[in-house]
Amino acid sequence: MNLVDKRGLAIGLGLSVLACVALPAVLSPYWIYLAISAVVSAVIMQSYGVIVGRVGVMSLCQMSFAAIGAWVVLRLNVADAPGGFFVWLVLGGLAAVPVGVAIGLPALRIRGVNLAVVTFGFAVSADIVWNANPFPGAKELKMLDRPEPFVTDESYFVFTVIVFTVLAVALGMIGKSRLGLSWYELRHSERSAASHGVSVARSKLAAFAISAFVAGIGGGLLAGQLSLVVPSNFAMGQSLALFAVAIMIGPHHPEGAVMGGIFGAIMPTIMEKVSLPQDFGGVLFGVGALLALRSGLSQTDLTRMRKRERGARKLLKAGEDAKEAKEAEGGATAAPLAPAPVRRPAADRRPCLAVQGLTVRFGEVVALDAVDLTVPEGAVVGLIGPNGAGKSTFISAVTGFVAGYGGTVELAGKRLDKLGPSVRAKRGLRRTFQTTAIAPELTQYEYLAIGAGRRLARGEADELLEFFGCPPGEVPVSIVDAGTRRLLDVAAAIAARPKVALLDEPAAGQSAAESLRLGDRLTRAPEAFGVSILLVEHDMELVQATCEEVTVLDFGHVIASGPTADVLADAAVRAAYLGAADVPAT
Structure with missing residues (x-):
């Protein structure tokens, strides 16, 4: 970087x-x-x-x-x-x-x-x-x-x-x-x-x-x-006035700091020249700060973002024009996908993530009750269940965002139970969230660098973005859609080359075709990046196409666990989650 x-x-x-x-x-x-x-x-x-x-x-x-x-x-x-x-x-x-x-x-x-x-x-x-x-x-x-x-x-x-x-x-x-x-x-x-x-x-x-x-x-x-x-x-009044100027202008950019300094030094003189009370300058700063807080961005942020977005849109347009020209010439729109890797049975592989007896209580409410789940090395494992079943709570507890749980969490044979979220992430346990919260000021390259936790070579970043179907890395997050932000979130989690990535509904906001394409990428991710994946999803087609094994939660209890086809054919699973209609298990 x-x-x-x-x-x-x-x-x-x-x-x-x-x-x-x-x-x-x-x-x-x-x-x-x-x-x-x-x-x-x-x-x-x-x-x-x-x-x-x-x-x-x-x-x-x-x-x-x-x-x-x-x-x-x-x-x-x-x-x-x-x-x-x-x-x-x-x-x-x-x-x-x-x-x-x-x-x-x-x-x-x-x-x-x-x-x-x-x-x-x-x-x-x-x-x-x-x-x-x-x-x-x-x-x-x-x-x-x-x-x-x-x-x-x-x-x-x-x-x-x-x-x-x-x-x-x-x-x-x-x-x-x-x-x-x-x-x-x-x-x-x-x-x-x-x-x-x-x-x-x-x-x-x-x-x-x-x-x-x-x-x-x-x-x-x-x-x-x-x-x-x-x-x-x-x-102390000066601290308040300068804080208002900071909110309004954005002194984290040099030009913003200069403008803030000029306003702070020259405004009293200007007020005197135009015969206005000195307090009127503070009123102006306060109004400007309120407008900046309402928009969520300072003036220099807005100016820089608009300039960067104009350049990024030109870059996106050039990419679309090149794609259309290639299609007009009869060229392939995308390289053919390689066959999905053939994996050994899960029983033949060592467990990468082993969760035993995980129990989470919120007061008198038992969110998770003695849940066991194992993610083998190089596997894509699913965790499904109805809304409120405890899937997100499971991910939060495993990654350290819920303290005081019962049971054990082991990563590559080492206990993580007394470690905080950032330490677990550094040990090789990464996660995504149902709702992305990526700073719009960042470019995709910068966000990948945060996720990787190291200096990320441009070629490696481009490989990740292309693998997950994201726009070029110079494109700022502010102009990519919600679905692409989810893909970028997954790419950032995997950029760190973790042992296990826990993905919380990454296909939300994707079309059916995009969801299946994501499933294909997740299937290849263990071999390409050396990561095991725990996938939480409601998209059953994606789960069937991607996951080798599935665990089903209902009211915090495991009601089924095993090979995907067997679990989805289970009558208890259909009754609790999938409904009465038969769902083809493939």
Whole structure:
């Protein structure tokens, strides 16, 4: 996976150089000072970009992290500590990290408005502390001297642009890594992230730590701009205003951070010029944030997505035109499928997944009662039953999403019972869900990389997408239909080369022909990818065509288990699930 967008990097560096050369030459000293404020605000907006834009966490205390960075820089200045401003700036950012992690700990248990209250509570507490204890240097009026060669406002503006650019490049690289991509998945579904082997706790705490570091750097830059700071520079109201800007604009993209910084720095001046109350700017930000929350996407997300979708639709159209041209010339529309592999009887193969006596209770309700199920190596095994029979509960318990169950779960002979979902996924037990929750901002390549849990070669990703009949990998998830998203979910689960993949109704949303084609692919998947499959489905044609063995659940009990044809011919199965009509068992 390429961690650097070379074209975007070249454009960003070019604009940074242009700003450093042109703006100091054309702007008056007053506007240069405002430009510095805008860039410092843009740095702090980048911290919102990590925690709000990427992870989707409602954090209202980023300015408190900035205050910590400023406090450390000024304290080191008062102490005449070695290293100078450049070292102090980094130390200020690092000092905010443990506080960010501590604030992030509640995010492991609570989210949404409740988490917003916790972070805002910290911002209020920090305000009280700063007002009761002046920042270092305030009493003795010891000013912070800017380092050479960035003493003047013009040169310090260049320095702030350099810092912003370095952070933007670093955050861009993190955003393309598995950690950064997992943040997008956390934003949409923590369960889906855990099923791909992502440690939800580690990823969230990493986001809080990185965002706190960036905010701390921003606070240190503000101290360098002002030489001395006061508590009002980091008031909790600013955290609220910048949060609204972050929701509206999307500072997880560099252009969004710049726009947010400009709005934050220039808006008060604009309000003054047009004779409007300063609070009116906050009202505008609040309205914009509400509109962004209603659409679910920030302005920069929408702009980038539309641009990417235009390119993807051209790619899809080119593929369709090539297919039509091939058909017009009499060419085959698809390569002939190879004969299905011939497998040994299940009894001759070692069990890959062995579930014994699985019992799940929700209060007085017994969802699963002593269920036994075995998935042999290289097998496709079915799990069927009426709605409410316990099929999804079975998958959730086996993959670790239901704690406190009875019985045992063994994968390749090793017990998994005390392990969480992400650890089980890393051990080789992957799953899909009935409802997909794929971040629309991702491309299919990026989603496969999350599922694989490693750097996925482009050729390997293309092979997976072609195998399951998905569009080209550059196509964003936002424009693929629900059926294709299910196929992509299956491809992502198998991309990790797990020992067992538990697929929860992957054919939902597929036509009859597409469903049978999926069945053919699932039949070949064990040989092609070395994975065993447990298939939960209501499509009986798919089950008959794909599964060697079937287990039937009814009200949490196993009522039949064995070869597919024998089970589907069982009178009890027909009465409980299939109805009175005979179903051909093939």
